[in-house]
Amino acid sequence: MQFDLTKEYLDQIKVEINASNSQFIDREIIHLHPADIAEILDELTRDEAKFIYDHLDHDLQGDVLMELEDDVRQRFVESFNTKQLAQQLENLDSDDAVDILGEMQVDKQLEVISEMDSDNASELVDLLNYDENTAGGLMQTEFIRAKLDWPINRCVIELRRQAEEVDKVHTIYVVDNSDNLVGTLSLRSLLVANAKALVKDVYTNKNMAYVYTNEDSEEVARVMDKYDLVSVPVLNLQKKLVGRITIDDIVDVIREEADKDFQMASGISENVEANAGIIKMSRARLPWLLIGLLGGVLGSQVIGNFETQIGAIPSLAFFIPLVAAMGGNVGVQSSAIVVQSIANGTSQFSSILSRVKKEAILGLLNGLICGTLIFAITWLLQDIRLGISVSIALFIVIFFAAIFGTLIPLILHRYKIDPAVATGPFITTLNDVVGLFIYFAVGMMVFGL
Template sequence: MSKHEEIREQQDDFNDGLTAAELESLHPADAAETIEGLDIIDQVKFIKQLPIRDAAKSIAEMEDHDQKILIQNLNHGLAARIVEEMAPDDATDLLEDLDEEHRQALLRRVPEEERAELKTLLTFDPDTAGGVMNTEVVILDQDLAPDEAIGQIREQVEDKEVPYYAYLTDRKERLVGVVSLRDLLLAKRGVPLREMVKDQNLITVGYNVDKEEVAHLIAHYNLLALPVVDFGNRLLGVVTVDDVIDIIHEEASEDMQTMVGAGANETTDSPVTFSVKKRIPWLILNVVNSAIAAYVVHLFDATIAAMALLAALMQIVSNQAGNTGQQALAVMIRQLAMEKFDRKKAWFAVLREIKIGVINSALISSMVLAVIFIATGDIMLAGCMAGALIIDMLIGALAGASIPLILKEIGRDPAQASSIFLTTITDSIGFFSFLGLATLFIL
């Protein structure tokens, strides 16, 4: 039996009662999946049976919407203990989703030291390095010897996340270097830690840097964690590789949804009114854009009336160009998401898509020309179809590659409803080119 089958069986049998040992044996991610498959009453029962630490880890693995609903249905005392036990970055993410009154009610029940830390983290923009960083880091004085440092790590590590690195600071709490645990274990006895990092090329990120840029840096330098500093180079926390996985997953989901005009943070659990508000402006815009394409067709009413076959064939032109544009669009958005924006390199990528469009349009138009000529015996109709395909597929490739860059240049999300704009362009140009050529050379 697979792990997912076991989880489903646990969900089905939950009302019969899982033992505490069975609950505690689940990995937090599996426990989160089990919780999400239950109704809210059983979710509360489940959490109450778990030790606070296990409950905190399981809730941290849940989807944001499910997490919020569950916390709202727990009594404030239990919810506050769970928040206290969570990693600071996970607790901050949870608190940000709650309304102000509920957030403050929980914070009042959290011990003063943890409360002050969470309030500080809540001041950072959630889309920046400060908003996703974890403050549970191992900090060592640069003047320590390796053996002393290892002793301090043993004392600190229980209250920290996985200590990939130890961070060295001076007396003014400024970050001066980073050492891995492996380096510490292999270091020579008696040599101060500062000697281990004196020639180090220290890589840090400011707390106000966009989280996507943070993800790019960690991926580029193959880091397990990236230190976050303030303007005085004082260490504030770290962004770890597991946070980056979440960032990349979140951004990919947002891009996919915003391409078609859905809300960036919309899920199947979002309230209907929320989804309607996010989608309706783009649907209205799509109506306007479709009206433009319809008007282009209307301009050639006489042409279509004289040769009804044109009405069927013109859809092939617009669909083919639309698919060509979507391919270029997807590649360009992925490129912008994976790498730091480089204006010169980006526009060279547009030229590349045009070259691909030239080759593909030549191949497709040749094939279509042959098929239509064989089927109808009308070389002029086949030629008009082939010519329109070449024109519209080239326009599709150019538009698909350019729209994300134009949106980026004007400060908008490159993926935002880009497919809607692309469809308008390829439909309008496709109909106009095909029907226009047919008017000139056939009728």
């Protein structure tokens, strides 16, 4: 049955913790999934959470630690002394352990590593050398491998030994005597093969996907998504097998990228959590607010330049919000579609010209429909010249907004700049200013001012 943390159950847990009721913890909590235990710990104070955490066995502690929210985990890590922290890291997969180490100061890293087993310490030091946003920074060094020249009966014995260090066995990787990846061995092939047959007789090297340690994490995510992989082998630049990346790590990458793109599109310039400090949140939001402020000033200058004409025809002012809003909305729609296609890798063979052409035609169609509707509405409520002015201006604004919304993220992507910055306040502000100028220019021509 799926676990559901309610306020009543959480209050009961707090009461039992305050009463130091270890039997309740053993009976009600320890059997839960690590993610469910972490959900409980996220809602408790540090001392309350530590009471439960200390009742878990070492393996379960490691699993729960990685399921905690980042800020809660950070408080836990800070509560450990160096030796305790080293023991905790040794219970984790190498990729998880290096993630925690990477959040520490260098001197603290050295202290913790010095308390660890030499083999584990050596692996973590190697992983720390990789950028966290590359395949090397994501990979774990625990995986199952088989040698080409092993007989099947020896292979089974060796794999049993290796499996003691690997929590989840997704794939058996086949390597030569130089540790170069040559293929994979399926569990079915292993089970049905003759005990005296060699691995090289039953393995496969067809359609084998892999990544290199220096490849970007987003590229790794695309590879795993394209080939529906639950794990992917990682090779170093000498093409030797050095690790694997599992689907749970890639899900984290996808979620983080989606969060970052959403924040960028909303005008937040750096990755922040809801519980971040006031100063950090202000620093993340202020740059795009200032850009919006500048855009508003430019828009007011455009309106000010047409002050005399607006005084002569006051009804022109009624449709300023409409024109500005429609231009911003169309621009955001176009840029969002382009950014999504770039993120999914579906636009890599499409030229900028072809994408702009498609969005321009779409802008013409939507502009014609919206322009016709606003003409009819304005004609009924006001006069025909005002209807002509608003409809023609809206048609042109929608057309240009679609082009700007497509062109800007494609150009940013071409120059290796994150195109997500173009989907929010930047496009909206640009289209507001340009749209207002187009609106008044058309109005002046129609009314002959």
